[in-house]
Amino acid sequence: MEMIYCDSAASTPLNEDVIAEMTEISSSIFGNxxxxxxxxxxxxxxxxxxxxxxxxxxxxDLSEIIFTGCGSESNNIAILGLLSxxxxxxxxxxxxxxxxxxxxELENNGIExxxxxxxSNGVINPEDVKKNIKPNTKLVSIMYVNNExxxxxxxxxxxxxxxxxxxxxxxxxxxLIGKKSIKLQDTNIDLLSLSAHKFYGPxxxxxxxxKQGVNLKSSYMGGGQEKDLRPGTExxxxxHGMSIALQKSMETIDEWSEKIKNYDxxxxxxxxxxxxxxxxxxxxxxxxxxNITFDEISSxxxxxxxxxxxxxxxxxxxxxxxxxxxxxxxxxxxMDEGLALKTVRISFGKNLTKDNIIDLSNSISSIIxxxxxxxxxxx
Numbered sequence: 001m002e003m004i005y006c007d008s009a010a011s012t013p014l015n016e017d018v019i020a021e022m023t024e025i026s027s028s029i030f031g032n033x034x035x036x037x038x039x040x041x042x043x044x045x046x047x048x049x050x051x052x053x054x055x056x057x058x059x060x061d062l063s064e065i066i067f068t069g070c071g072s073e074s075n076n077i078a079i080l081g082l083l084s085x086x087x088x089x090x091x092x093x094x095x096x097x098x099x100x101x102x103x104x105e106l107e108n109n110g111i112e113x114x115x116x117x118x119x120s121n122g123v124i125n126p127e128d129v130k131k132n133i134k135p136n137t138k139l140v141s142i143m144y145v146n147n148e149x150x151x152x153x154x155x156x157x158x159x160x161x162x163x164x165x166x167x168x169x170x171x172x173x174x175x176l177i178g179k180k181s182i183k184l185q186d187t188n189i190d191l192l193s194l195s196a197h198k199f200y201g202p203x204x205x206x207x208x209x210x211k212q213g214v215n216l217k218s219s220y221m222g223g224g225q226e227k228d229l230r231p232g233t234e235x236x237x238x239x240h241g242m243s244i245a246l247q248k249s250m251e252t253i254d255e256w257s258e259k260i261k262n263y264d265x266x267x268x269x270x271x272x273x274x275x276x277x278x279x280x281x282x283x284x285x286x287x288x289x290x291n292i293t294f295d296e297i298s299s300x301x302x303x304x305x306x307x308x309x310x311x312x313x314x315x316x317x318x319x320x321x322x323x324x325x326x327x328x329x330x331x332x333x334x335m336d337e338g339l340a341l342k343t344v345r346i347s348f349g350k351n352l353t354k355d356n357i358i359d360l361s362n363s364i365s366s367i368i369x370x371x372x373x374x375x376x377x378x379x
Contacts, residue, residue, distance in 0.1 A: 001310045004356050008349030009147060009175065009289050010314060014241075015200040015248050022202065022241040033234050034223065043236050050243035054207060057250050058192075059183030066208050066226040067239050071174040071195030072098035074208040077229055078170045078191040079103075079141060081216030085110035087138040092116045092124050094332040095143050096172055116142070120334045122151035122282035126158045130165075139168050144192075145175035148329045148345055149282035150289025152176075159188035168214060174198050174206075178249040179257070179286055190214050196238070200350065201245030205238035256350065261287040263348045267357050274365035281333070281343065293335075293343040296368050302344055305367045311360055314345045 005013070014022075025046060031039025033047055047067070055062040068074045075098045083089055083106060091103050093115040103113045114132045118124055124142055133140075140162050145152050155171055162169040170191035176182070178199025184192065192209040196202055208229075210216065222231025249256075264287055271278055277295040294302060299315040306313055326340035335343070348357070 004311050004360065005351055006346050006348060006356075006360060007312050007314045008351075009150070009198075009345060009347035011197045011203065012200045012349055013351060014202060015245055017248055018201055018241045018245045021244045022237050025240050026237045029236060033236065034225065043234075046236050046240050047234055050239045053243045054246055057246050058177075058209065059185050060209055061185075061212065064184075064210055064212060066210065066229055067234060067242075068206045068208055068226075068230050069204055069235070070206045071172065071193045071198075072096070072206075073230070074193035074195070074206050075099050075141075075170075075172055076102060077208055077216065077219060078193060078210075079106075079139065080219045081229065082139050082168060083111050084138075086136065088112045088114070088134050088136045090114045090116065090129060090132050090137060090140040090167075092118060092142050094118050094122075094146060094148075094329045095141070096147055096174070099141055099143070099172060112136075118146075118151075118333055121284070122146060122149040122333050123284060124153050124158065126154055126161055129158050130161045133161075133165050133167060137165070137167050139170060141170040141172070143175075144171045144173040145179075145286050145289075146282070146329065147175050148327060149291045149333070150175070150285040150347075151282040152284050152286050155189070156187065159190075163188040175286065175289070178246060179253070179288065181250065181253055184209055184211075196242035196245055199245055199249045202238045202241040205235050205242050207242070257287060260348055263352065263354070263357050264288065264290060266354060267346070267348075267361050270358055270361040271364070274361065276361075276365050276368060281330070281335070288348045290346045290348075291343060292346060293339050294364070294368065295342065297371055298341055299344045300341075301371065302364070302367060306360075306363060309363050309367075311363060314347070315343075 029042055029046055031043045033040055033043040051065050052062045055065045079102050089106060089111055091099055107113050116124055116128045129140060142153055142158055144155050159169045168190045171189055172193045174193060174195045177194040190211045195206040216229055218228045220231050225231050225234060279293045281291040303313055303315045326337045330340040330343060
């Protein structure tokens with residue numbers, strides 16, 4: 001049975017061109033980039049070409065891009081590199097654990113943290129950020145796209161406020177990059193995190209944009225690579241793969257955005273035709289991520305039943321979907337626990353066809369109806 005993957009918000013398969021490029025590099029380039037001989041300089045050239053390419057695609061200067069091991073590490077470097085005892089940090093209460101766990105730890109180390117709750121529609125109100133800024137506020141970190149809901153936060157408005165107040169602004173843009181275009185030189189964003197495996201690149205590599213003039217202290221000790229912010233021998237193959245993956249994603253971004261939007265609509269329209277009772281959570285959502293509550297079945301039962309029929313979806317974010325308890329993100333937007341435990345995340349990717357989308361909605365309808373029949377027989 002062929003499995004149909006509908007969990008692209010968790011991770012994406014490698015682009016075939018990326019596989020070919022990484023294979024070629026891994027079989028021919030092996031020198032340490034810090035070495036001054038020819039082998040080392042060949043490796044260094046691969047890294048710097050990737051840095052130039054990624055910077056160009058994001059509308060940044062190449063000096064503003066450092067390479068990391070993932071989006072979570074980028075978040076750590078950005079936040080821990082700025083804050084010290086006595087500072088005030090503002091973030092949202094529905095961030096990825098890579099930000100929330102840092103915030104919790106900072107509170108234990110003399111840093112004041114304010115958590116902004118999202119609205120019931122799943123977005124952060126810029127005025128709530130403004131009201132929480134104090135004289136000692138050093139950093140605001142708000143995710144660009146929520147990883148469970150797919151809701152897009154008003155980052156332009158929030159970062160405009162932080163700039164006016166003289167506060168540095170960071171955004172976790174892991175769920176945005178590769179799905180929408182951005183020109184960082186035209187924004188008020190000071191720090192931005194991204195991760196290759198969300199846009200058909202390899203796992204184990206990410207990047208951090210650091211606007212010129214923003215100075216971070218290092219949280220690591222080592223060889224001094226990446227401006228001493230991420231010391232250690234660079235992942236040449238992964239960095240090259242990320243560069244190619246982002247380039248390929250950006251080349252087809254308009255076409256793909258329209259296609260994935262049509263997939264969302266097709267899926268929901270077919271559920272309507274099948275009389276499936278559901279609610280899509282969140283407004284102003286990025287295409288391709290659907291957070292859906294199905295009234296008549298638990299998320300755990302639906303995920304397992306679909307897996308047995310050849311479909312992979314998620315019971316929440318990949319970082320918490322192994323748990324049966326209600327998602328903290330859903331709790332933060334005011335959803336009660338009973339409904340939260342009936343909520344799944346379905347995220348469409350480039351591997352899918354229209355037939356896959358229709359078949360998935362048909363399978364969901366069939367599973368729910370079969371459960372209803374089974375429950376009546378047992379009552």
